[in-house]
Amino acid sequence: MTYVVIENCIACKYTDCVEVCPVDCFYEGENMLVIHPDECIDCGVCEPECPADAIRPDTEPDMEKWVEFNRKYSEAWPVILAKKDPLPGYEEKDGESGKMEKYFSEAPGEGS
Helix, strand or coil: CEECCCCCHCCCCCCCCHCCCCCCEEEEEECCCEEECCCCCCCCCCHHHHHCCEEEEEEECCCHHHHHHHHHHHCCCCCCCCCCCCCCCCHCCCCCCCCHHHHHCCECCCCC
């Protein structure tokens, strides 16, 4: 099992999860985070830390696409090790539907 970041993270990018991860398996895109599924140790400490409810175990239904999505971008984006402020406008976008089509960016973040 692994944990993955799903669409709810897009355009919010809370980083509370990064601070609690014992293995530094979060990677930063311009407007979201992902988890490297092969580095995640399945401890689950990140899931309750996410204010956007954007982290899920891969054992939930229909998570296969998110496992591959997280794998793809974790191999392209830099690791993030420290908490940062959420993105501007995150309050309005938290919980919004259709975020992948509206906001997703393949560009890497700054990392840390």
